[in-house]
Amino acid sequence: MQRTRFNWLLASLAALTLTACSGAEEQAAATPDPVHFENGDECHVCGMLIEGFPGPKGQAITEKDQQVRKFCSTRDMFAWVLQPENVNREHTLYVHDMAQTDWQNPNDTALIDAREAFYVVGSTRNGAMGPTLASFARQVDAEKFAEELGGKVLAFGEVTLEDLNSGMAMSGDRL
Known part of the structure; x- marks a missing residue:
């Protein structure tokens, strides 16, 4: 009886671990890639054209x-x-x-x-x-x-x- 509980506990931990790992993979896969800046893109804050200006965007x-x-x-x-x-x-x-x-x-x-x-x-x-x-x-x-x-x-x-x-x-x- 105790061996059955131990096996059940191990199976539950394995399932929980797999579920946690697959959730992290789904979350990582859901992160969108950056988008290229294109000619004509405007700044969301000031409305200025973005291309052609120095510094990080x-x-x-x-x-x-x-x-x-x-x-x-x-x-x-x-x-x-x-x-x-x-x-x-x-x-x-x-x-x-x-x-x-x-x-x-x-x-x-x-x-x-x-x-x-x-x-x-x-x-x-x-x-x-x-x-x-x-x-x-x-x-x-x-x-x-x-x-x-x-x-x-x-x-x-x-x-x-x-x-x-x-x-x-x-x-x-x-x-």
């Missing part, structure tokens, strides 16, 4: 309806993401890894998960509309950028609306 893909929102800069992406109506929603977010692409013309093959990226706030480099957050896949690359061009390194979850506003003020002080 951002995009948000809503989980519910897979709607893609594109941003002319990481600053505009954060301005949208950090709004009260968006901050707790699930979005797949992408930004350019600036260690892998040219600042003047970011390549879409360098798009990375924005939530895993590191950001330099307050550098001397400008994006599409002035100050922006330089985005990097690796913290060491962000630190090197900040050492050369100023600013502070933050993880995704550390960026606040105040950081976005302080970047504007810092840039204005240098003009």
